[in-house]
Amino acid sequence: MKALSDLGYVDGKTVFLEHRFPAERPELFRQLARELVESKVDVIIAVAGIAGKEARQASSTIPIVLVADPDPVGNGLAYSLAHPGGNVTGLSLMAVDLSGKRLGLLREIVPNLSHFAIVVDPRDVFSARIRAGYENSAKAQGIRTQVVDVASPDDIEPAFVAIARDGFEGAVVIGPMLLNDRIRVGSSALAHKVPVFAGVSEMVPHGLVFSYGPDIPDYFRRAAGYVDKILKGAKPGDLPIEQPTHFKLVVNLKAAKILELTVPNSLLVNADEVIE
16 A cells, blocks of 8 residues: 555545455455456456456456566466556566576575475466476476475475475475465475575565565555556556566575575675575
């Protein structure tokens, strides 16, 4: 709401916000999208990729602003980034495939990396493409990979028990459910001595070694700008979908020390944020 407030909107007076929280349960996204459409809202803000997909299926006329969609064109939500058409616009996470860059950063911290776990929520349909990116990048770098499915928060701890037992030297976590349960993810990673990274900086303070990716809080601020333009008469199909222009590197030195890892100075000097 702060981003809208900065644009002059007052909740309950000049704008009314209808919040819906599906708690990353896939079956709830469709139900809640339909509720918003039936409420005849003026704009739908869709944070996760599945939220945009279900909102678009529920309505082809109500403007939809994407906050962090993995690939709106590939997912069929827009004709192109420059000219979305239809009723969907907003922001896309997939400007480039960052899997190779992130693996390279991990190898700076874990030089002996040879066996890498891809921890993913199998219910998240958008994670498949991201997972494939890591598999391809790891293969090109001579790193063996294994997918570890985590379908619920209760699966997080057993997953890291297995990762540690099987000798993985590192892991990436993918998907909104794992983001929401980042405290459990981080504590499990540290408890079982597994260096873990993600694309979302909000996960890092809880025990991950680093993150590299778009600045998500900035995405919310930019999404508010889309809402403002639409409420003032702009058509979503005429507003280009933005891609990341800056990638944020956050390093957790505290977690690295617990894991007895050395973070090179060359990486630290390029970090946007260092947690000590």
